[in-house]
Ligand SMILES: Nc1ncnc2c1ncn2[C@@H]1O[C@H](COP(=O)(O)OP(=O)(O)OP(=O)(O)O)[C@@H](O)[C@H]1O
């Protein structure tokens with residue numbers, strides 16, 4: 001995503017209360033009353049309570065919460081299917097309370113598509129006709145609409161099924177038609193309300209993977225599609241979401257990135273979801289990297305490199321960077337000693353390229369290499385900068401708070417060896 005995100009949806013202090021005289025719920029007397037008390041005492045159902053959030057262009061924004069927490073109400077407010085009791089919604093630069101019914105219909109037909117859990121295909125229409133249906137009601141000519149529908153059917157893997165009827169399809173395939181139908185509108189915003197809940201686990205995973213692939217292809221376009229995805233499944237939320245809003249009793253109780261939701265749940269409600277989650281699935285190399293003290297330059301002498309190793313008490317790799325801290329490689333202590341013995345003026349020719357990790361690599365990407373290397377391995381950022389290092393100790397400390405935070409220490413025997421060599425040289429003794 002771009003570094004300054006563009007807001008496409010802005011929700012400001014949104015309330016939705018069901019029942020007679022819903023405004024009572026916002027009055028001074030009841031504004032702090034819990035959802036259940038409100039319902040028991042004055043018969044009002046609190047569906048949304050003071051929800052404020054922003055959704056950025058191109059992101060997948062997941063709304064998660066238990067049944068009845070207000071997810072569907074929120075998403076239906078976004079496309080004007082439900083009128084809020086109070087609050088403001090700006091969507092694609094339009095304030096929903098200001099626009100006419102006609103404009104709203106237009107917006108829903110062209111810019112904001114929705115995929116429901118029950119995909120509601122027309123049984124008398126073929127897959128192609130179902131997919132192109134949204135364009136048909138916009139008055140798009142048959143050839144054009146079929147061409148666009150065909151592209152989207154290919155995208156969701158339904159090539160060859162164009163002439164079939166819904167009754168001939170499995171649940172997963174019908175859901176794909178629902179998705180293709182929404183995508184055919186080429187919406188700026190795609191709202192998806194538990195689209196995969198009705199599918200069995202295997203097909204569900206397949207659909208999730210498909211959506212991830214789709215997201216990548218939609219993201220590369222000039223105006224990447226923004227997806228608002230509702231689920232009550234944490235694994236699905238973590239897998240698909242760039243950010244996740246967790247709802248409880250009509251309130252957003254945490255809005256964060258997936259890793260923060262798992263690593264720093266805001267309260268017990270969120271923690272009750274995340275308890276069972278293996279942090280391994282969301283931790284990235286960036287999260288696991290520990291900072292690395294000093295680095296050396298390619299132009300440094302072998303002595304200087306060994307001094308850096310001693311000063312940092314670091315692992316037996318000295319990280320080599322340029323002046324802008326961009327990662328250039330490593331010089332191991334034994335190689336630095338070899339360079340010293342060879343009388344090299346600098347370590348430039350001794351810099352090796354080790355296994356490196358990118359900040360976004362997952363725990364599972366990182367683990368095999370860390371286990372295979374006794375030393376610490378560098379983590380490199382988007383611009384090639386050295387972010388930190390990972391070794392098995394730092395890996396363990398990311399989920400065991402009692403584990404030591406310091407990375408692999410220089411083996412005392414190696415330390416003594418370096419000190420001796422450097423000491424001898426400064427004494428003028430031959431090594
Ligand atoms: N038309 C309605 N009239 C009265 N109460 C409603 C209405 N629609 C929703 N509610 C109530 O509003 C609250 C939020 O409902 P909503 O459908 O948004 O929850 P949800 O998080 O989508 O739940 P689920 O996971 O079951 O779909 C619930 O308490 C629900 O009973």
Ligand SMILES: [Mg+2]
Nearest residue numbers: 071072073193
């Ligand atoms: Mg719902």
